[in-house]
Amino acid sequence: MxxxxxxxxxxxxxxxxxxxxxxxxxxxxxxxxxxxxxxxxxxxxxxxxxxxxxxxxxxxxxxxxxxxxxxxxxxxxxxxxxxxxxxxxxxxxDGPGRVVGTDSRILFDALAGVFTALGFDGVGDEVFRGLVIARIVEPTSLLDAGRVLRDLGRLPASYATMKRTLNRAAKGNYRDRIATWCFQHARTSGDISLVLYDVTTLYFEAEKEDELRKVGYSKERRVDPQIVVGLLVGRGGFPLEIGCFEGNKAETATIVPIIKQLQARHNLTDMVVVADAGMLSAGNLRELDEANLRFIVGSRMTKAPTDLASHFRWRGDAFTDGQLIDTITPRTGHTNENSPDLRAEPVWDPPTHPGSWRAVWAYSRKRAVRDATTFTAQENRAREVIEGQKAARVPRFVKTTGGKRSLDDTSLTRARQLAGLKGYVTNIPATVMPAADVIGSYHDLWHVEQSFRMSKTDLRARPMFHRTRDAIEAHLTIVFTALAISRTVPNRTGLAVANVIKQLRPLRSATIAINGTKQRFAPDISTEQQAILDAIHGPKVTH
Structure with missing residues (x-):
């Protein structure tokens, strides 16, 4: 022996x-x-x-x-x-023992465990998995992804192989498969009866436009070619679908294709779609309604005088904090079924009001104070421009008559009259969903906004340097997959994914060479760090 x-x-x-x-x-x-x-x-x-x-x-x-x-x-x-x-x-x-390398493979293994738990191993592509995890840990260019993976204890593929992986992800319908697993996860772990939709723009460091990358509307006033990206998430912000559109495509024209894509993929017929006022177009709402989908969208303030005409006539512009007004709003500007001659607000009923949708308006004193402050600042800016004290594009509340600028007192007075109000449009009857629940569902939109912030900052989806549509679509697939993992980690640990990376990345495994052999030693893990690891993939996982 x-x-x-x-x-x-x-x-x-x-x-x-x-x-x-x-x-x-x-x-x-x-x-x-x-x-x-x-x-x-x-x-x-x-x-x-x-x-x-x-x-x-x-x-x-x-x-x-x-x-x-x-x-x-x-x-x-x-x-x-x-x-x-x-x-x-x-x-x-062969001399004293020496450290020949350190790495953060514990962090990689933790994120890879989430990748596996979500079912993403089904794509059978380790290079793709590496690119996704590298983007979560340290978003960088494809050329620099190898450095990140080596720091995570992985032997990276060559740059040429990574480029082929992007092509494989586009041609192999990786996104459709990832989206299917995301939906299955959302269905088993939460509520999918309500989905949230929003759009953003991603710009490119490019001088010329092409069929996809076009100059369009930008909230940041950029003139670079861009694409429009639509993101559909569940109530908790977990991604379900992502879509890519031409940079000059109107935001209102993106929601219906994404919703229909989700419906077709999962054979859905009963769902509530929530979106902000930017999606409020007569055609969108009609198509969603004809598809037997329920919707809740933000209303524009310009609709308030018509929707609340009865209230302003009989009660003036006085509101109480938290007051809700359940009424109707015209589907188009050509029809108005709400008569201001009646004191009582009409209760929306499709057969009775075929030309209207249900509208819910809420008043908040806190919002009124904030709006009043904003209007005062806008009025002061308008006066400065009118008096020539500040050269700028024409701001709000400035009108031009006969080539002369003046303060638009009518618009300013109307805006102050509506301060504190927020409107919502829906096709869900009051007998199915009370007004307070309509508002509560809309307020969940911050989850999709948070997901967009994560994709733009934590995952750095922009700017993009890819040129072909397949490469752009593959990049979005990687970001979409990384977003699913980045939303799962906080759900398991209670910590933001950036915080988890900050605490786990310093756990460096060391490889030491001595006497012709190499031995790897695991790091000392604190109680707090072990708790994070246990929350991510359970205490039985070894490193």
Whole structure:
């Protein structure tokens, strides 16, 4: 039976050997190495134990073959043999132990565990998985992704292979498959009866437009070519669908294709779609209604005077904090079924009001104070422009008559009259959803806004340097997949994904070379860090 043997050498080092008894005598089977310090001795003993557990093992972890043992470990009898009983000839030493590399593979393994838990391993593409995790940890260019992966303890694919992976992701319908797994996860872990939609723009460092990248409306007033991206998420912000449109496409023209894409993929018929006022177009609402989908969208303030005409006539512009007014709003500007001659607001009923949708208006004193402050600032700016004190584009509340600018008192008075009001349009009857629930559902929109902020900042979806549509679509697929993981990690840990990375990335595994072998040592993990790891993938996971 083999056992581990420690022997003092003539040089004062400690030789670690694997030996066995043959006919009552010890026979050296393997010389593991010689240690000059306690740390080296510990490494060699660990290596010897590994060899004993698997005698056939010829290759270490990381694929490094051990240096062949030095021959002649059993010293023949001769002068001085009994002067140092048990001594053996020094086995040789390649210098002191040295660190040859460190990495954050614990962080990679944690995120890879979430990738697997969401079912994304189904694509069967390790390079794609690496690109997704690299984007979560440190968003960078495709060319620099290899550096991030090496820091995470992975051997990255070549740049050419990464580029082929982008093409494979586009041609192999990775996004459709990822979206299917995202929906399955959302269905088993939360409520999918309500979905939230919003759009954003992603710009390019490019001088010329093409069929996809076009100059269009930008909230940041950029003149770079851009694309329009629509994102559909569940009530908690978990991504369900993502779509890419031409940069000059109107936001209102994006919602219906994305919703129909979700419906067709999962055969859905009963769902509430929530979107902001930018999606409020007569055609959008009609199409959603004809598809038997319920919707809740923000209303524009310009509709308030018509929707609340009865209130303003009979009660003036006085509102109480938290007051809700459940009424109707015209589907188009050509029809008005709400008569201000009636004191009571009409209760929306499709057969009775075929030309209207249900409208809910809410008043908040806090919002009124904030709006009043904004209007005052806008009025002051308008006066400065009118008086020539500030050269700027024509701001709000400035009208031009006969080439002369003046303050638009009528618009300013109407805006102040509506301060504190917020409107919502829906096709859900009051008997199905009370007004307060309509407002509460709309307020969940901050989740999709948060997801967009994550994709733009934490995941840095922009600017993009890809040129072809396939590469752009593949980039969005990587961001979409990374977003799903980035939304799951906080749900499991209670911490933002950036905070999780900040705490786990410093956990560096070290690879140390000594005596011709390499050994990897795991880092010391604090209680707080272990709690995060346990929350992500359970306490039984080993590193």
């Amino acid at each position: 083999a056992f581990i043997r420690r022997v003092r050498t003539a040089s004062g080092a400690t030789a670690v050997q694997i030996a066995e008894y043959v006919r009552g005598r010890q026979r050296i089977v393997e010389h593991v190495g010689s240690a000059h310090t306690e740390a080296e001795l510990g490494m060699l003993l660990q290596r010897a134990r590994e060899l004993l557990e698997n005698p056939a093992q010829g290759v270490l972890e990381l694929g490094v073959e051990p240096t062949p043992p030095v021959k002649g470990l059993i010293v023949p009898a001769g002068p001085g043999l009994f002067e140092a009983a048990g001594a053996v000839t020094p086995a040789g030493r």
